Amino acid sequence: MLKRKDLTIPFYMDPWFWVKLMVFIIFLLFLVWPFSSIIVNAFKSSKVDGFTMANFEKFFKKKYYYGALKNSVSVSVVPSLFAIVLGVPMAYLMTRYNVWGKKIWHVLAILSLMSPPFLGAYAWIMMFGRAGSVTTFLKQYGIAIPTIYGFGGISTVLTLKLYPYIYMYTSGAMESIDSSLEECAENLGSGKLRRFFTVTMPVVTPSITAGALVVFMSALADFGTPMLLGGQDFRTLPVLIYNEYLSEIGGNGNLASAISIIIVIITLVMLLVQKTYVGRRNYIMSALRPPKEIEVHGFKRFLVTLPVFLISFVSFLPQIVVCASSFQHTNYSSFTGGFTLENYQNLGSRLWSTMRNTFVYSLTAMVFIVIIGILMSYVIVRKKGKTGGLLDMLLMAPYVIPGSVLGLCYIVTFNVKPLVLTGTAAIIIISYVIRKLPYTVRSASAFLMQMDPSVEEASINLGVAPMKTFWKVTARLMLPGVFSGAILSWVTCINELSCSIMLSSGKNNTLTIEAYTNIVRNSVGSGAALSAILTITSAVILIICLKISKGKIRV
């Protein structure tokens, strides 16, 4: 009689079993467990024993709290809509016409998307704030401009920062429409405009809404912008979480936990709505004949270039303004003009410690992100089935859970035994890994999907064990995809603020945290200098990445 072990290979012989186990343990430890603890925390109160709804009652009774909910929703919905208004036409013009300087606008769009989270707000304050350069200039002529503090300003800044999501998602879809589809509509007697609304738009709609969802989630989670532009009267939920957490020092962050749950529920609802109503109608196409670029000349070419130029230039303007002002004299709290390097000189040794922190943390995180990212994308793409699907879902978590919420999760969970990590560099690195992993996994997965699985099988077949084959062949061939994703992960790590600011104990400050802290303290000179260093660092990395990956970047 044959024994079972002779007939089947036991599961523990499969190295991928151990990989899956390891990835699950990481996610359980640093995502599921911390998030569960704030759910529990949200239903507790220092005043009552056992579970209570008190925190939620407090939230929905006081205008101070539920007003922030309303504010948060409005500064997420409005930028999503305006981002569509900017992003879709830009995508259309960029994919269909021979726009002048196409590559430059594309790069500018990516740069503004990847800029430090507070930079837009900061630059706008410099220009249009109470003591802003444009404001004071216009005041001489008696012209008053509307305030940029509050709803209008936050919406504008977020729209200009986040519209590239829509632009990139939509242009991706527009490039994949087979031109025969539009030719067919034309052939059937549809005019150009009619064709756009009846054929082109429906086909790209799923991509637009997917982009809008990302804009919505990013705007909802944004911490830097409303913190600078919101002032005392206009608070959003992430700001509230941060303030509550600060004021509850020594407490358990019960109310902050409750607010966190509310913000995550909003994102989840939006995600589900998008998935059920639009995600279903996804027209997957592979363009055999991608649409041709229309050649226009002279004035017409100027006309198609102008909107693209205006959009990308205005959204890039903050980076120019901040870099330029970093060379101006200051009287501590405002710029006084002229050219100087003193802002940089004044940074002194503090600069080097924050630089060191920034690079040590982000590069350490990168090592983990690349290794886990390669393995995870392989499990998701090649080992479909339940675990792959579950991992894919866990990967959405960083999109759904705002940085400030994850920060709170970690503080609540890792402040007490068994695992005390608060105040260490490790916890910042871990938060980077969990939050920025998706960029690398998505990019690597997309690359892996194009790869022929039989190449790996050939290697195994020739006698190289599966795990060795993976590192020797698969990972080697995946490198270009991993690389472009990893660079994005890296740049976003460097610019990370909302989570690390809650986890940093001052001595662990990164460039971003340091720049932000200086700006809040109204130390404008150091703030501008640090922001400029940050902006230029990110830009250089991104441009190198774009050069190497030939402009193909996924956000």
Add this chain to the structure above:
Amino acid sequence: MSNAVIINNAVKKYGDFIALKGVSLNIKEGEFFTLLGPSGCGKTTLLRMIAGFNSIEGGEFYFGDKLINAVPAHKRDIGMVFQNYAIFPHLTVEENVAYGLKARHVPKAEIAPRVAEALELVQIAHLAKRKPNELSGGQQQRVALARAFVIEPSVLLMDEPLSNLDAKLRVQMRTVIKKLQRKLGITTIYVTHDQEEALAISDRIAVMKDGVIMQCGTPTEIYAKPQNPFVAGFIGVSNFLDCEVSGGGVVNIKDELKVTVPVQSDYTGPAKLSARPEQLFFAKEGMPGTVQFSTFLGDFIEYEVQLNDGQNLIVNEYTKDTTERHEAGEKVFLNFDPTRISVYRADTEEVITC
């Protein structure tokens, strides 16, 4: 150890779907064995189970007398040629072929001459330093072939290796493969959906449908004596005629022709007769019909003949056997040699002729 491949009752399940319903095969050492069938019949599934890339839900797989069910793919010592070649894109031709030898820790001094010899055998020695993206489809196929046999595997598996090549190259490469296999004497299992390719290349063929082996035999057996209407229709072209079998092998076709065929069962009742186009011929008596259409194809003429009940039959007449040509509208009689056709029961589709 003998390099025969024995499969007992192999079962493959994908959830509730059963892809292989208990397949048994006995492939002899040095044999060129082909799994043939339409897409979705389970032929590639079975091949991948032998290679170790698919899990085995039931049955035993032996190489010689060694049970390999629990042997992981990389330890099975099998050469495999993939449908899309699966050449390592980052390695040169030489490095591709040397890959398996290195994995087997063959001494360095031995690798170079063996690689050179393998490349020589598939006639691409001059391409040794090239990268795969500089090769044509046919050349890539030769690299894949060399890479698979250079490790001197106990079994060579080929998964539709010619399906990505153009028609002319396909015929050329199939001769290359056949000659190479003869020369090296490796037990080879070949998967294809192309019946002509299977007939040309194989020592034996297993025709598969819906996870079951419909017939297993030499190309001649399968072509001349198909065991069921599926094989008769899948291999070559067959005309099917409804008929009635009475005792002693007397077959009545539509009350228009009565013949006696050699039978192996005493079944009586409704049946189905299959005859190849070249087995039908024009005669003085037989089934009356009208020529509908004729196509001159050089070595033979293909006729479409309509019987009185409206059914159309294909009849091939070799040009060397005749000088006259039947025109459309002409009344003819069709007949055949009763010892060469096959008759199947209408209900079970089992063959009753021998």
